[in-house]
Amino acid sequence: MMSMSYGVTPPSTLEEKIEWLQLIRSSNVGPITFYKLLQYYGSARNALGALPSLTSSGKSKIHIFPKKEAEKELRALEKFGAQLIARGEEHYPPLLAHIDDAPPLLQVVGNLAYLKKRTVAIVGARNASANGRNIAQDLARELGRSGFLIASGMAKGIDTAAHEGALETGTIAAVAGGLDIIYPRENMKLYQAIRDQGVMVSEMPLGSEPQARHFPRRNRIVSGISRGVVVIEASLKSGSMITARLSQEQGRETLAVPGSPLDPRSKGGNQLIKQGATLVETALDVIEALERPFDPPDISRIPPAAQEIFLPRIIPEPLTKSTSGELPALAAEKKNLSSADDDARLYVKELLGPSAVCVDDLLRQSRLSPAELNSILLEFELAGLVEWQPGNRVALIS
Template identity: 45%
Template sequence: MQLTDAQRLDWLRLIRTEGIGPRTFRTLINRFGSAAAALDALPDLGRRQGKRLEPPNRARAEDEIAALIRLGGRLIATGEADYPHLLQQIDAAPPLLAVRGGAILNRPSVALIGSRNASTAGLAFTERLAHGLGQAGLAVVSGLARGIDARAHKACLQTGTVAVMAGGHDRIYPANHASLVDAILGEGGAVVAEMPMGWEPRGRDFPRRNRIISGLSYGTVVIEAARRSGSLITARYALEQNREVFAVPGSPLDPRAEGTNDLIRQGATLVSEVAHVLDVIGPLIERGPDADGAPARGRPDLREQLSFWDEIDLDALDPTEPAGQTPFARTLPAPCEDLEDPFEPDDDRTRIVALLSPSPIGTDELARSAGVGVRIVQTVLLELELDGRIERHGSGSVSLISR
């Protein structure tokens, strides 16, 4: 399938209508045969549900497309050849995906996600894993956040990475990752979003983004995640999408490892080297994107999945009944850590302490992660050692003593 410009405009107006999400969009297309016919039917559907369904006018939709084009992007529709094949298979796949770059989107991919407040050990392992996966020919998908996400993107710029945004393409979040976006695009990677141009990300937009991260990937690797982490939401979506879930074990003394250790207890594949991912993903890639995914392991019932939007419930609408108020579908609550960035330390000592964990790490790596000189790190470590807060190991590595 290839949409005409007029059809693409109709699709955009329909999906941008309040009360129309991916599932309702699909139902409307199936019921009326085209987006144009569905747009014509919206006033009557709205009256029967006691709600005004008013799509944006053509000029507003044309402005959005023009703004995306000025940034070098384009809208790709489900069913078109460039639309990611794996993403198209998930429930509630975005009908339209705004893409910059994009040649990499149908390369076999693995998602790497984790804590924004990551430890130096977690960041170092992320870099090693992302680099290895890239060298094996896989694209690495992540969410452009601080911490694990950013390190994953940077580690495989030359081999290919995909960043999934929670807001519009002109609302990079966090804002200081604009240079990272430029680097991703400059090296042949891709940046994707489903929200409109000008859209500032809100709490509920991050779960929407997360189901795209897992949907683009054969498997999702969680590297560091607390028990109430947005990364665990992504892992849940991966299960619902019949994709593999991997977790990197961590110290039981580190709260950033509680979520990943729980995932392993629940059946996620333990990862301590690149081969652990490749051994599982390799056979799935050989079978192709149209084959069934991972074997079922108590996966949630998709019929019980919460909606991402306040969508009108067309299935509950009986055309023989008089007009009335039809309830909207339930929506996902905002994850606890995704609405705002965590505390960003503004002094060297606080930043270095935040990067330490019960896992030993070398001072050179600690200095690189903190963005300071080795001499500053050594001074801070001496102070921490005198306070009884760190333990020194062989080869100059140190670890945090949990209290």
């Protein structure tokens, strides 16, 4: 088994996949922190062993997802007819693997072969007009017949029309809740059709009801699996505009169908066109835009000032415990990660805010060593104080 270009080697055994699931389900461990822990400690097993020591002076408790619960989740997936696919495994969507906060594990049900097809996303307003729905359906149908898989988020309006238009050629739905949760309820027939004729993906466990905070995460999957995102009817402050922004940050093509300046639902798409998005009138416009040369971003390229933060420290296995019961290598890391004092933590917290800031800027302004800053940011995320955003940026959670 070869190591993937983005620096993540997928689990090679069922036991390792269970450990991956335990790690990503542990409290406050998001995808970026998951990969940092994996690189720093060499394996999910070692990272799980280190988690309790990584909070600020032991003031916060880390809930580690129990192994029995992870095994239970896998059994439920198997019974449901779904699979758990790790980043780096054969059926993991190839473009999604190139975004820095890609889900370590995806729950997938349906036709796995579709995950290898060229994909274009179509997104837009839930309260879409009749014309908007017709455009979405026709565009999806024509692009599907031209060999594209159509991606969307299975919401009402434009999403629904796009999925319906692409059913005969293939469509992928990224959902915000568990794969077994039909949302919205009026899409029950569409849900069954996509499960039977297309493919559905989610990073949430079965039984998870969609919540507001889940939708931006769902949106970054919609854009991440796609070569480009077409926006049809979107207000300026909408989830579709979030998807468009994410597509730009991920280096994807952004496209939009223009609309009447008198319709609030057209303001988002019109603004994107003003900012340089490709104007779309027909499927041919999309096809021509997506034929441009495209190299997905190489997330292994880390800014020089931040390289020391992310350098992997591989711990050889098997490991033996000391007389104190602690793995010796992890005990040494605990000492390193506890080196930052409370004054440094306070200063870093003051430098942070609700608007994301680049780690390089934090490094310069804090005058801490990369290892010290990494220790503090890791503690903060595990304590639920900060979140990582694309572009090696971090923001304080209000």
